[in-house]
Amino acid sequence: MSFDLSVIPNKNIVLAVTGGIAAYKSAILVRRLKDVGFNVRVVMTQGAQAFITPLTFQALSGNPVHTELLNPEAEAGMGHIELARWADLLLVAPASCDTLAKFAAGLADDLLSTLYLATKSPVWVAPAMNQQMWAAKATQRNLNTLVQDGVHVIMPDAGSQACGDVGLGRMPEPEDLARQVTEYFHKAQRAIAEKFGMLAGKHVVVTAGPTREAMDPVRYISNHSTGKMGFALAAACYAAGAKVTLIAGPVSLDTPNGVRRMNVSSAVQMLDISMQMLDEGCDIFIATAAVADYRVAEVAEHKIKKAGDDLNISLIKNPDIVATIAQQQKRPFMVGFAAETRNVEEYAAGKLVAKKLDMIACNDVSRADIGFASDENAMIVFFAEQYQMQKRDLEKASKQEIAQQLVEAIHDALHYEIEPV
Numbered sequence: 001m002s003f004d005l006s007v008i009p010n011k012n013i014v015l016a017v018t019g020g021i022a023a024y025k026s027a028i029l030v031r032r033l034k035d036v037g038f039n040v041r042v043v044m045t046q047g048a049q050a051f052i053t054p055l056t057f058q059a060l061s062g063n064p065v066h067t068e069l070l071n072p073e074a075e076a077g078m079g080h081i082e083l084a085r086w087a088d089l090l091l092v093a094p095a096s097c098d099t100l101a102k103f104a105a106g107l108a109d110d111l112l113s114t115l116y117l118a119t120k121s122p123v124w125v126a127p128a129m130n131q132q133m134w135a136a137k138a139t140q141r142n143l144n145t146l147v148q149d150g151v152h153v154i155m156p157d158a159g160s161q162a163c164g165d166v167g168l169g170r171m172p173e174p175e176d177l178a179r180q181v182t183e184y185f186h187k188a189q190r191a192i193a194e195k196f197g198m199l200a201g202k203h204v205v206v207t208a209g210p211t212r213e214a215m216d217p218v219r220y221i222s223n224h225s226t227g228k229m230g231f232a233l234a235a236a237c238y239a240a241g242a243k244v245t246l247i248a249g250p251v252s253l254d255t256p257n258g259v260r261r262m263n264v265s266s267a268v269q270m271l272d273i274s275m276q277m278l279d280e281g282c283d284i285f286i287a288t289a290a291v292a293d294y295r296v297a298e299v300a301e302h303k304i305k306k307a308g309d310d311l312n313i314s315l316i317k318n319p320d321i322v323a324t325i326a327q328q329q330k331r332p333f334m335v336g337f338a339a340e341t342r343n344v345e346e347y348a349a350g351k352l353v354a355k356k357l358d359m360i361a362c363n364d365v366s367r368a369d370i371g372f373a374s375d376e377n378a379m380i381v382f383f384a385e386q387y388q389m390q391k392r393d394l395e396k397a398s399k400q401e402i403a404q405q406l407v408e409a410i411h412d413a414l415h416y417e418i419e420p421v
């Protein structure tokens with residue numbers, strides 16, 4: 001079993017705790033849900049507060065606990081409607097007989113029952129009770145009603161109960177509940193990927209081509225980058241369902257279908273636009289551009305005239321675009337490129353760590369058959385340590401095919417799998 005971390009970080013769970021002896025397990029459940037990366041807010045019924053204090057849940061969730069429906073202060077902040085909208089899932093664990101009955105009857109006389117009616121999010125209930133209460137006709141009738149209403153019922157475990165009985169009615173262990181919830185979001189994400197593409201819903205920003213660093217109004221310093229790899233990647237990301245912005249240095253290539261293109265010339269301009277894209281909300285930043293490391297310290301206002309045998313031009317360092325973006329607090333998934341002429345793997349692995357990238361693709365541009373102007377490429381891809389992914393050798397292929405494989409590598413890293421909590 002595995003958990004998908006890429007979909008968990010921005011998912012919101014309202015955990016509702018009701019008045020059952022299993023309420024103590026919900027404290028651990030909050031921990032487990034937080035471990036996976038969910039945002040958790042806790043709602044408690046009056047009954048639940050007889051078993052465990054709101055303070056416990058406040059400390060564990062890192063959020064205030066919601067207990068009152070008719071609380072003017074709560075309404076001003078996160079009232080039942082706001083909570084209802086905030087939730088990606090309403091998980092009621094433990095769900096008492098009483099709460100199940102209220103849900104089935106459509107009552108709205110406390111915060112939880114009102115929230116249940118007000119939310120559009122999926123609702124899961126984990127009934128926990130004495131085995132006789134579970135078997136009671138009224139309870140089973142209410143559960144049937146809830147299933148018909150679209151509520152997902154997590155079956156209780158069988159075993160010895162707090163009251164001394166043995167039978168069905170134990171709330172599943174918190175680890176098991178956290179796993180079920182995580183898998184639900186995992187599956188939902190996979191369904192979206194299958195239907196809309198591997199990068200569906202993501203905004204990908206790709207930088208491509210060389211930069212031009214002006215010396216005077218007619219001359220510049222640049223490099224041999226053609227932008228082909230970046231343009232192929234932009235096209236592949238769009239085909240994978242992403243919204244794509246391509247920040248292009250001066251190249252003579254057609255804009256790929258569906259891609260938004262922003263032309264720039266210098267490294268400083270490229271950084272400016274890249275930072276703007278972060279403000280727009282960028283999920284994945286792919287830096288293929290061959291950005292000039294240095295620019296001319298003082299660009300001459302007029303054409304530099306031929307004079308003497310030597311011409312000395314002073315250069316100053318350009319900003320490091322990738323490193324700058326990777327340092328931002330709300331940073332996207334960062335993909336770097338390394339074009340080297342020797343010790344390719346060693347340099348690339350060093351750059352991955354030094355620039356705090358998530359993934360780096362490197363190639364040997366000293367090889368005549370691949371690289372800059374070529375239509376083909378061959379790359380080695382490294383991932384940051386936390387992804388626990390093996391490096392990948394992408395054999396020589398067209399830049400379109402390499403781009404497709406890089407999209408798969410990004411997708412796999414974003415959906416990397418870890419052992420269950």
Ligand SMILES: Cc1cc2nc3c(=O)[nH]c(=O)nc-3n(C[C@H](O)[C@H](O)[C@H](O)COP(=O)(O)O)c2cc1C
Binds near residue numbers: 017020045
């Ligand atoms: C010691 C004790 C343990 C209880 N355990 C459970 C239980 O495990 N499951 C349940 O459905 N009700 C249990 N109840 C009954 C509920 O607390 C009671 O029905 C209460 O009204 C539930 O309110 P709520 O659904 O608003 O939280 C228990 C009551 C007591 C006094």
